[in-house]
Amino acid sequence: MPQNNSLLKSVDWVVVIVYVTLVAFGWFNIYAANYNPENPVLFDVGREYAKQLLWIALSGVIIWVIFMTDSKFYVAFSYFLYGLSVFLLFSVIFLGKEINGAKSWFEIGPVRFQPVELAKVATALTLARIMSRYDFSFKKTSNLMRVGLIWMLPVICILLQNDTGSALVFFIMVLPFYREGLSGNVLVFALIGAVVSVLTLVYPNVIILAIIIASCFVFLAFKIQYKFIGYALFFGIIGFSVSYIAFKVLGKDIRLDLFTLVGAIFISIYLAISGLNKRLKAILPAIVFMWGAIAFTISTDYFVEEILSEYQRNRINVLLGFKDDPLGAGYNVNQSKIAIGSGGFLGKGYLDGTQTKFDFVPEQSTDFIFCTVGEEWGFAGTALVVGLFVFLMIRLVILAEKQHSVFSRIYGYCVASIFFFHFSINIGMTIGLAPVIGIPLPFFSYGGSSLWGFTTLLFIFLKLDTNRSELIR
Amino acid sequence: MNRRTIVVALIFISVGIAFLIKLFILQVYDPSYKYSAESNTRREIINYPARGLVFDRNGKLIVSNQANYDLMVVPRELKKMDTLSFCRGLNISKDELKELFREMRSKLKRRKISSIKPSVFYKQLSAEQYGYLQEKLYKFDGFFVQRRTLRKYEYPNAGHILGYIGEVGQSTINEDDYYITGDYHGINGIESTYEKFLRGKKGYEYVLVDVHGREKGAFRDGHFDIPAEAGKDISLSIDIELQKYGEELMANKIGSIVAIEPATGEILTMISAPTYDPSLFVGKKRAANFATLNQDTLMPLFNRPIMALYPPGSTFKPLNALIGLQEGVITPESKYECYMGYSVGSFHLGCHSHYSPLDLRHSISNSCNAYYCHVFRNIIDQSKNSSVQDGFELWKNYLVRFGFGYKLGVDFANEKRGFVPNHKTYDKIYNKSWSSLTVVSLAIGQGELLATPMQIANLGATIANKGRFYTPHIIKGIENDTIPSKYKTIRETNVDSTHFRPIIEGMELAVWGSDGNTAGIARIPDIRICGKTGTAENPHGEDHSVFVAFAPKEDPKIAIAVYVENGGYGSRYAAPIASLMVEKYLKNEIHPTRKWLEKRMLEGDLIHASE
Numbered sequence A: 001m002p003q004n005n006s007l008l009k010s011v012d013w014v015v016v017i018v019y020v021t022l023v024a025f026g027w028f029n030i031y032a033a034n035y036n037p038e039n040p041v042l043f044d045v046g047r048e049y050a051k052q053l054l055w056i057a058l059s060g061v062i063i064w065v066i067f068m069t070d071s072k073f074y075v076a077f078s079y080f081l082y083g084l085s086v087f088l089l090f091s092v093i094f095l096g097k098e099i100n101g102a103k104s105w106f107e108i109g110p111v112r113f114q115p116v117e118l119a120k121v122a123t124a125l126t127l128a129r130i131m132s133r134y135d136f137s138f139k140k141t142s143n144l145m146r147v148g149l150i151w152m153l154p155v156i157c158i159l160l161q162n163d164t165g166s167a168l169v170f171f172i173m174v175l176p177f178y179r180e181g182l183s184g185n186v187l188v189f190a191l192i193g194a195v196v197s198v199l200t201l202v203y204p205n206v207i208i209l210a211i212i213i214a215s216c217f218v219f220l221a222f223k224i225q226y227k228f229i230g231y232a233l234f235f236g237i238i239g240f241s242v243s244y245i246a247f248k249v250l251g252k253d254i255r256l257d258l259f260t261l262v263g264a265i266f267i268s269i270y271l272a273i274s275g276l277n278k279r280l281k282a283i284l285p286a287i288v289f290m291w292g293a294i295a296f297t298i299s300t301d302y303f304v305e306e307i308l309s310e311y312q313r314n315r316i317n318v319l320l321g322f323k324d325d326p327l328g329a330g331y332n333v334n335q336s337k338i339a340i341g342s343g344g345f346l347g348k349g350y351l352d353g354t355q356t357k358f359d360f361v362p363e364q365s366t367d368f369i370f371c372t373v374g375e376e377w378g379f380a381g382t383a384l385v386v387g388l389f390v391f392l393m394i395r396l397v398i399l400a401e402k403q404h405s406v407f408s409r410i411y412g413y414c415v416a417s418i419f420f421f422h423f424s425i426n427i428g429m430t431i432g433l434a435p436v437i438g439i440p441l442p443f444f445s446y447g448g449s450s451l452w453g454f455t456t457l458l459f460i461f462l463k464l465d466t467n468r469s470e471l472i473r
Numbered sequence B: 001m002n003r004r005t006i007v008v009a010l011i012f013i014s015v016g017i018a019f020l021i022k023l024f025i026l027q028v029y030d031p032s033y034k035y036s037a038e039s040n041t042r043r044e045i046i047n048y049p050a051r052g053l054v055f056d057r058n059g060k061l062i063v064s065n066q067a068n069y070d071l072m073v074v075p076r077e078l079k080k081m082d083t084l085s086f087c088r089g090l091n092i093s094k095d096e097l098k099e100l101f102r103e104m105r106s107k108l109k110r111r112k113i114s115s116i117k118p119s120v121f122y123k124q125l126s127a128e129q130y131g132y133l134q135e136k137l138y139k140f141d142g143f144f145v146q147r148r149t150l151r152k153y154e155y156p157n158a159g160h161i162l163g164y165i166g167e168v169g170q171s172t173i174n175e176d177d178y179y180i181t182g183d184y185h186g187i188n189g190i191e192s193t194y195e196k197f198l199r200g201k202k203g204y205e206y207v208l209v210d211v212h213g214r215e216k217g218a219f220r221d222g223h224f225d226i227p228a229e230a231g232k233d234i235s236l237s238i239d240i241e242l243q244k245y246g247e248e249l250m251a252n253k254i255g256s257i258v259a260i261e262p263a264t265g266e267i268l269t270m271i272s273a274p275t276y277d278p279s280l281f282v283g284k285k286r287a288a289n290f291a292t293l294n295q296d297t298l299m300p301l302f303n304r305p306i307m308a309l310y311p312p313g314s315t316f317k318p319l320n321a322l323i324g325l326q327e328g329v330i331t332p333e334s335k336y337e338c339y340m341g342y343s344v345g346s347f348h349l350g351c352h353s354h355y356s357p358l359d360l361r362h363s364i365s366n367s368c369n370a371y372y373c374h375v376f377r378n379i380i381d382q383s384k385n386s387s388v389q390d391g392f393e394l395w396k397n398y399l400v401r402f403g404f405g406y407k408l409g410v411d412f413a414n415e416k417r418g419f420v421p422n423h424k425t426y427d428k429i430y431n432k433s434w435s436s437l438t439v440v441s442l443a444i445g446q447g448e449l450l451a452t453p454m455q456i457a458n459l460g461a462t463i464a465n466k467g468r469f470y471t472p473h474i475i476k477g478i479e480n481d482t483i484p485s486k487y488k489t490i491r492e493t494n495v496d497s498t499h500f501r502p503i504i505e506g507m508e509l510a511v512w513g514s515d516g517n518t519a520g521i522a523r524i525p526d527i528r529i530c531g532k533t534g535t536a537e538n539p540h541g542e543d544h545s546v547f548v549a550f551a552p553k554e555d556p557k558i559a560i561a562v563y564v565e566n567g568g569y570g571s572r573y574a575a576p577i578a579s580l581m582v583e584k585y586l587k588n589e590i591h592p593t594r595k596w597l598e599k600r601m602l603e604g605d606l607i608h609a610s611e
């Protein structure tokens, strides 16, 4: 079969090897998380590791089907898949089974299925198809609107399912958008927005305000002279100091956030005046941006306190150091950090973990599987996993750039970005660098739905990659 | 490469680097998490529920619980400690402590105990030990005190019925995963039979402990805790006062008493003599006491009412008469001659002197051996039977329906089935050439027949009930539950109730008859007691004294069987004791005219006199 031979030759085996390594290592860790040293049973078919083995085997089938399918199919059927997944996402709101507060699972007999996994694949394919049209440009409002709509439909459905974590995944599409010509400012805004919203929850307002102002100037620095920044900062410090001294003299409680706010007002007044004088166009948006960010900071607090449900608030509140009560809301992260930290450089040894047994760490084999890696394999194991993921993502980006077909390139970016989001949030939360959002670690976490989802995402790209020199439409 | 590609790649890499730095700090640079993990140990505290209480049929408390404390150890948490102070606390020598540690290590090696789970280090602390340790325990890492309950017996009686509590063995642990090493469960008696009700459900509490073994609070707010469920109380059908009285009567004698309420099959008393105080099996002294009792040549641990096998002797005659009546081979008016026994050719089976011939009723009251040889041979040799084997099986099946030859199904695991031979037994012995005469000793309850006192008492109850009985049982009620249905199901024999009248009258005559009664000694004022004496042949010495009875004649309230080993004739020990028991149960006190008899029985010593 010459055709198959050429297929085997053109597959990127490096990615396949990384994939197999991650899946296998993940399985061993699921085994360890399920292993009970007080009642050592070598293999119990009822346990999660046995089921995961079945999911892995079925992933093999999925890979085979993907490779047997013509690349053109993925372009041609992307709209259909998208329509189907939006339909499923919508109907699961009414027909789904509620697990952990989210109504995102279909349950048919013993089989559970999360349509969001299909939606990730379908949305990536559809965005790739729209954006790969030859006259596509983010500068055209109609194009922007279309992409926005395609992107928003699944997000709204997922938010309605109360599955905030999965909805957040879609925000990472900003990376492929950026690659395809979306203004860098959007990326910076998104980044600042993400950082600010996370930091707001961690640190008192004063530091956030300082960060906002500082980032404002970083932003301005690309456009206007450093002299302005110097003056503006000077006025800012004056405003800060004046209010500080005033409070000190009046003998009132020190309110650093208030002082910063006064400083910010001084800066804006200076910028506004000089902006009007010098007719510098860049200053106005900068002022608007700064005050927008301040308003955002204040409203984030409001958002967290008033709008999020108790369950979500607890999860978001559990940020590094936010609550230092080991048995309170920060319990999960604290236990997770203890488990990982206790691993040391080389770990306690396979199956010899103590913290990831006995339910110290919650959801040991799903969201917190990385703890088992940390405890039993130590820094050597965690560094390997982090390294493998970064390597995989970079490799995907490099492969994407090699694609002759824009469709394949955009899709490749989507895949790498989705992996990146899961990787950074999941591992980030176990080590206290990200909020506790219950999303799985690709290839590691227990569960058929997510394993199949990630496998499909990855291998569709590998299939497209086998036709990298062709133009796929 | 595109600038934007590099930006994206840089984002990926910078997050990866941030993670690596944070992980390095967490895992390598900052040792505080390692300490946290060490101090972050979860301890499973097992809350042993109180075992169900045991009451007698009148609601008197027989068995209750007392608190008890075991010193537990988690080997992995052990640290260097002040052994001197530890020894002082436990009031043991340094060598004894060394021995305890050596034992612990050996168990660890044999994987009998786990190094991360608590196991018993020192069983059943005394009050002083507990008091001292409770204060100083924080100094000894890895040790803690586990509360358990021990049994408390309100009466020094009914040891065989109650059984006792002991540590579970490996086989039990393998069979029932409810148990772990160091748990206790019921052994023998009702403690074993009704273990599943009495034990309740262990509770689990998870607490966080620091490196010093000090509890830091509930693990995950008690989310995983499972509360203990107390065991169910049970009530027994025995009358503890009657039991006590019976044990007193049986003092210095070997044998058993079984009394059953005919209308329900409830066991009113079940005495095995010699007996023991159940409190001997509580606490630290259990093993020593067990060894002593186990080595006693009088076998006090042997539960005679359900395990001892005796030839039923003459108590079996009413049953043979009933079979004869049912088969139509005799009538109540049938008379047979007796010339100091039964003679056929050279064969002779002796009898005592009495007037002759006798009818059915008087054959019972006089316990004539010859009469029953006739009855038995009539049954076996009747014309409808094609062979002696057929006839024998016909007879045997009646016995089985009356509860002989198989376990009755009482609520004690170690019940014996007795022995009823079948025709194959004799085919083997006599090489297939035998006749009813060969096995005629079965007519008078001798020969190969063996029965437990329980089976004989049940025969008494079945006659009192005119041919039906409930499986004898000792359980009367279970808290919020029902007793096993087999104890609620009546069992029919294959003898019509109409045939019982002459038998009951014969048993009445045996006690009350003016001409040749065999059990006149059993007369109780105002109570029409019916009985049948027996003498079980004992090739090793004096015969066993047997008596089966029920009372009152109309609407019987109690059926009883008494066996007194080496007690001679039935009327010598068994009948008086049975009558005293019946009187005590029905009248609650002994009539002044029978006080002498009571005294004689209480003082009768068949153990030490013979030595």
Ligand SMILES: [Zn+2]
Residues within 6 Å of the ligand: B338, B339, B340, B341, B351, B352, B354, B367, B368, B369, B370, B371
């Ligand atoms: Zn006679």
